[in-house]
Amino acid sequence: MDAFFVSVEELFDSTLKGKPVVVGGRPDARGVVSAASYAARKFGVHSAMPLRTAAKLCPQAIFLDGHPERYREYSERVYEVLHRFSPLVEMASIDEAYLDMTGTARLHGPPLEAAHRLHARMKADTQLNCSIGIASSRLVAKICSDQAKPNGVLWVIPGCEAAFLAPLDVRKVPGVGKVTDERLHALGIRKVGDLARLEEDFLERRFGKWGLALAGKSRGLDAGGWFDTGIGEDTGPKSISHEHTFSEDTAVVAQLEATLARLCEKVGRRLREHGLRARTVQLKLRYRDFTTITRAETLERPTDLDIELFEEARALFRRNWKAGAQVRLLGVHASGWSQEAAQMDLIDDGRHQRWQQATAAADKLRDRYGESAVSLAASLRGQFRERIHENPVGLPGKSEKKP
DNA sequence: TCTGGGGTCCTAGGACCC
């Protein structure tokens, strides 16, 4: 989808159309640009740029807080349109998808025709612009759709992959970021064609496994890396995490631990929604100077309970926080799903069972009255009410229904 | 510039086991 978050916001406020718009937060907030309108991009504003930088480059831009629930809703509408064109759809992110169109020619016509129909249907049904890349591999299709932006359709005829890729900057290859780009520059490699001319062995010696993948990518192949699963294969999450950057750094223990509690509740809630129990709990701690540490511990018994996540996260925090040091960010990360869920209940102690019941009851209240209806963090947070605790995306009405 | 939040994958070292 083209400038997805911005385009969705325009549907809710048509006066934004054509103006420089930045989604991500207030211009003086701690945060980065999630999406910038094409008018804002003309001033050099782009995703991942600090909001304060964006405000300097384009002070007249309209800065908006994001509305995740709106984007999720429109993402679902997008999926519905795509699914009418092929049963094999994979949403690669909230605004990006792959379709396997193999064997749909009789229904939709040849590739370009099918793509143009899809393009028109998308606009008609969602009022949103998208760009479409057609190719024989996912890698080339993705790069191709980037080249088609905005609002275009592009087809790389089978056999022409290498010729299409050769003149492009290596940075256009998914997986080549700032670091790889600089390392390649140092070797005199700037274009994908330069990369394709190198020996595989040379790349493997210099970049290891990643070098082999790079060699394949430079020739338009999916193998080795992020693209090697079938389209539409549903693989559940491998980790669940939440983190929070304070609007101002803090060293107040009560505030830090209350935030940890809130993060653990969010992680726990999502574990239970997915029916998962985590064996490993990881704490993330970022100080004022941006130095960041992670500290993990694997539990004897996997858990999906807020209280048990919190006890572990708090222990990690107390062991590792340089007391008195200003903290910028805290995070809680759960991973290592256990298959032994069923057996665990047999050896439960009473405390664990009581917490299970309490947590189930709390979930019901949250379902009815919103996420802040009941909270471990409530007893801890006292006077410290960071905005995260309240109503982060400004859901209308939710907080008023709070009992 | 002053650096979000949610993820995936990879590497490397150490503990531990046989």
Added chain:
DNA sequence: TCTGGGGTCCTAGGACCC
């Protein structure tokens, strides 16, 4: 006294993506 080889699990950090 001078210390193998293979495997798994765990932890920490970092590149990268949207």
